[in-house]
Amino acid sequence: MKKHQSPSIITLTTTLLLVLLSNLRVEGTRKTYGVADSGSGNNNVKLFVFGDSYVDTENAVHSKAYSWPYGISSYPDHRPTGRNSDGKVFTDYIANYLNMTAPIPNAFRNESNIQNGINFAFGGTGVYDTHIDGPNLTAQINSFEQLIQQKLFTKEDLQNSVVLVNAGANDYSKHFQDRKFFDIPKFISRLVNQLTTELKRFPSLGVGKVLVVLLQPVGCLPLVTFIDFHLVCIDLVNKISESHNKQLNNAIGQLKAETTGTNFVTLDLYKAMLQFLEEMMMKARNGNSSVSNAYWNPLRECCEPNLGHECGDVDDDNNPLYKVCDNPGAAFFWDQAHPSETGWSIIFAILRPSLHQLTQH
Numbered sequence: 155m156k157k158h159q160s161p162s163i164i165t166l167t168t169t170l171l172l173v174l175l176s177n178l179r180v181e182g183t184r185k186t187y188g189v190a191d192s193g194s195g196n197n198n199v200k201l202f203v204f205g206d207s208y209v210d211t212e213n214a215v216h217s218k219a220y221s222w223p224y225g226i227s228s229y230p231d232h233r234p235t236g237r238n239s240d241g242k243v244f245t246d247y248i249a250n251y252l253n254m255t256a257p258i259p260n261a262f263r264n265e266s267n268i269q270n271g272i273n274f275a276f277g278g279t280g281v282y283d284t285h286i287d288g289p290n291l292t293a294q295i296n297s298f299e300q301l302i303q304q305k306l307f308t309k310e311d312l313q314n315s316v317v318l319v320n321a322g323a324n325d326y327s328k329h330f331q332d333r334k335f336f337d338i339p340k341f342i343s344r345l346v347n348q349l350t351t352e353l354k355r356f357p358s359l360g361v362g363k364v365l366v367v368l369l370q371p372v373g374c375l376p377l378v379t380f381i382d383f384h385l386v387c388i389d390l391v392n393k394i395s396e397s398h399n400k401q402l403n404n405a406i407g408q409l410k411a412e413t414t415g416t417n418f419v420t421l422d423l424y425k426a427m428l429q430f431l432e433e434m435m436m437k438a439r440n441g442n443s444s445v446s447n448a449y450w451n452p453l454r455e456c457c458e459p460n461l462g463h464e465c466g467d468v469d470d471d472n473n474p475l476y477k478v479c480d481n482p483g484a485a486f487f488w489d490q491a492h493p494s495e496t497g498w499s500i501i502f503a504i505l506r507p508s509l510h511q512l513t514q515h
């Protein structure tokens with residue numbers, strides 16, 4: 155009898171070991187990616203966010219993002235939350251992927267609410283100064299550096315941290331507003347060099363993982379396709395994004411080769427947006443009626459301003475100078491420059507496989 159029992163005990167032990175090991179692996183994953191334990195505040199991973207309105211969650215406190223109809227789809231209050239969207243922005247999806255809620259905006263930071271990291275991004279800003287009164291990328295990273303010097307984060311915190319950077323579009327916007335149309339190739343190189351200089355600071359600061367969002371297809375933004383009644387993306391403008399991204403990819407490739415201890419991952423927002431928009435436009439052209447109405451023209455924004463105005467503008471009697479589409483949840487673009495919550499969820503789904511590179515070294 156005993157002899158018969160031993161194998162089953164071995165089997166049982168092996169099974170137990172396997173269970174323990176698989177638990178250990180989960181535990182290991184937790185350590186590496188800082189899945190919060192059942193309570194909150196035990197999260198190992200922190201998210202630090204830098205750049206502009208695509209990732210700012212609340213810092214630009216005087217912006218349109220704090221006025222109606224921004225936040226119209228946001229849960230649960232349907233009120234503006236300081237995000238340039240009808241609901242969530244990209245940061246919310248990245249934070250969710252990291253199993254946390256979005257880190258506290260720098261404007262509202264105190265000693266006890268930084269366990270998920272800090273969002274330094276500021277709507278309207280760029281790598282260089284723009285027409286907006288807000289911290290440029292250098293200044294945002296300086297603020298981060300100061301907090302590190304004040305020892306708010308441990309070396310281990312930083313090594314486990316994820317940095318998210320989305321910047322550049324507002325620099326081009328300013329460049330065009332200043333009517334400097336002729337030296338674009340030179341400006342692209344200068345901008346990518348400056349951005350690369352800033353990215354190099356993260357390895358020096360001890361940050362383990364850096365997510366760099368490539369430039370969106372600027373020629374597809376409603377504020378640009380406005381000139382052709384949102385019929386097609388303006389290729390000539392998209393060429394700028396392409397050139398920018400090509401140079402930035404090269405620079406990051408070089409950075410990866412030169413650095414150890416920091417994992418740089420690029421997220422191709424250009425490809426993600428263009429892929430979806432082209433697919434939708436093709437369906438519209440083919441008259442595929444199974445596609446919902448709002449998608450018939452994916453290049454048209456949901457919150458459409460009157461001529462010469464912006465989404466959120468009101469007249470002296472508080473009457474809106476814009477129109478909101480019937481179903482914001484079916485629009486890809488929320489306003490003239492920003493994807494809707496739905497838009498971001500689509501973009502995130504396309505980019506999600508790239509995020510797995512965060513775990514590879």
Ligand SMILES: *[C@@H]1O[C@H](CO)[C@@H](O)[C@H](O)[C@H]1NC(C)=O
Pocket residue numbers: 183187188189251252253
């Ligand atoms: C988030 O949590 C889920 C469920 O516990 C887990 O499967 C996943 O690996 C976690 N994601 C990260 C990036 O840690």
Ligand SMILES: *[C@@H]1O[C@H](CO)[C@@H](O)[C@H](O)[C@H]1NC(C)=O
Pocket residue numbers: 258262263264265266267
């Ligand atoms: C820190 O901010 C949070 C809100 O984010 C607030 O609930 C809390 O009372 C603040 N703590 C201190 C010490 O000011």
Ligand SMILES: *[C@@H]1O[C@H](CO)[C@@H](O)[C@H](O)[C@H]1NC(C)=O
Pocket residue numbers: 281282283290291292293348
């Ligand atoms: C960013 O802003 C700081 C402080 O306002 C300024 O000193 C610096 O020159 C700016 N950096 C760039 C790259 O424009």
Ligand SMILES: *[C@@H]1O[C@H](CO)[C@@H](O)[C@H](O)[C@H]1NC(C)=O
Pocket residue numbers: 437440442443444445
């Ligand atoms: C219409 O779109 C649906 C859903 O995307 C797809 O399954 C179907 O094949 C399309 N039909 C045509 C005629 O393109």
